[in-house]
Amino acid sequence: MKLAKRASGAMKAFAVVLSLALPLILAVSAADARVGGGSSYGSRGSRTFSAPPVTNTAPNAARPLDRTMSQPGRPAAGAAANRPGMGMLGGLAAGFLGAGLLGLLFGGGLFGGLGGLSSIIGLVLQIGLIYLVVRFAMSWWQRRNSPAYAGPAPGPAAAQTNARSGLGFGSMSSAAPLEITPSDYEAFERLLGEIQAAWSNENVNTLHTLATPEMVSYFTEDLRANDARGVVNKVSDVKLLQGDLAEAWREGVTDYATVALRYSLIDKTIERASGRIVEGSDQPQEATDVWTFARRSGGKWELSAIQQT
Template sequence: MNFTKSLRRPVQAMAIFLALAVPALSISPADARIGGGFSMGSRGSRSFSMPRSTPTAPGRVQPFNRTYSQPTSPSFRPGMGSGFFGRGLLGGLAAGFLGAGLFGLLFGGGLFSGIGGFSSFFGLLLQLALIFFLARWAMNWWQRRSQPAYAGAATGASPNPRSAMGFGLGSAGTPLQIGPADYEAFERLLNEIQAAWSNEDIGRLRQLATPEMVAYFEGDLQENRARNQINKVSGTKLLQGDLAEAWREGDTDYATVAMRFSLIDRTLDRATGRLVGGSEQPEEAVEVWTFARLRGGDWTLSAIQQTN
């Protein structure tokens, strides 16, 4: 598709704008709270399989953006995140086609000259729409094909975490029974970890989370200090929760729990205390937390995953 000279300059300017804007749009804005906006940590041998859907988190759980685990299956990658065009395969295809078009514009050959585009602007719009929907279909197909088939998935699970039973679903590890004392520990950890984060108490976080998670928290706190900001979380309250799966690997127990909770999430200027992000009003979040313990030990936070 060839543009006239009068149109070429504004179109090239638009192409430059899009080339700069698309990378920013492909990164979802992260909430300030601990783990907010990111999926991080490890779930033992199940780090690259998706936790079972629950009434609290009925959608898909996002794969890890940051993890020390090494994949045993190519189905999921730690760098897969959400963005303007979607996740994974969809985002890669869309970004690739758009990138080819932008280079075509910048070097004077038309938006889709590099891949055989249509001869009109309306044809271009149609082509972009076709690419988007075909890529979305391919992504959905790939997710259905790659998702592990959980045997015996429970239906009608109670939204009260204290009334749930241990499932131990999936192929790795052996089933683990989870009781009322465990659920009380999970709720307590939710509150204590948020409080330690708010107080920037690394020593306390080391008692409540795995070394991997503490390393991520330290890095995030250092970024806050570099921006001269502090994140204050208060009023954390568990509203609903249920067990996704629980299992044992060797001497380590794992439990993945979906939790819906409310909290007040504020980001303040470290020097003046002025509110620079978040709100004074409570907000709700739904996250999937995985806890781990050595047999006979205490539960610690092993992973946080965001929900779609």
């Protein structure tokens, strides 16, 4: 009897800690910094829901897009749709777990309506039921939103590169039906720096000249979120270290080029009121992203998607 009471007390204490920690865990997972930091969003034309080939620069598969306007019926914005691994399941699981823990804390068990089970065996059965429900929901969500990523990853041969094409970029041996010239690589490197600078300066007008309207809508949303938090993200000293062309193609009058970018930068988030650094530091760090650029009718390149690796 005493053992059961002690176990019940320990579980209640654990429930209190987890109930308090859960909102903090979700808040940390929602934090972004540099452009695209922690998120994948935008559109890649007809290849939006296909994984770009891996490269020497980004040997891991690019993550599916969290936010995109390319799929009818899929949310393009909002906290439930713009966080990796969260979406509908995140809000459901958080509320489900939080309510269950509070029910346990106040003596009602994880589910008060299941006959008032309060023994350790009853608790284990209830936790097992939650696990099965969450596992089923996760499987359903992944099948619904990531069909194009179900195939095998490209083999090592697909990541081999030819001679360097200039400005730190290499080209894929068999994935560039659209010719990408040294001037294009120069434009990609320039856009990397200019977009990060415009983001750092919160200059939405300049971002409109560098990225597609869809991407600017996401940038604007994230900048507003920073403003609501009372912080500003400052990015400086952006330097391309290595770049690979993953694929390039044409759809009608629009050209697309997806490139993997490894670059160094100083990335820090500052509290607006005090100037205190709350995230990042003054020390350079490295980042690797997969960026897709688009141009219409031979015009200038614009950023149309960012994917994390």
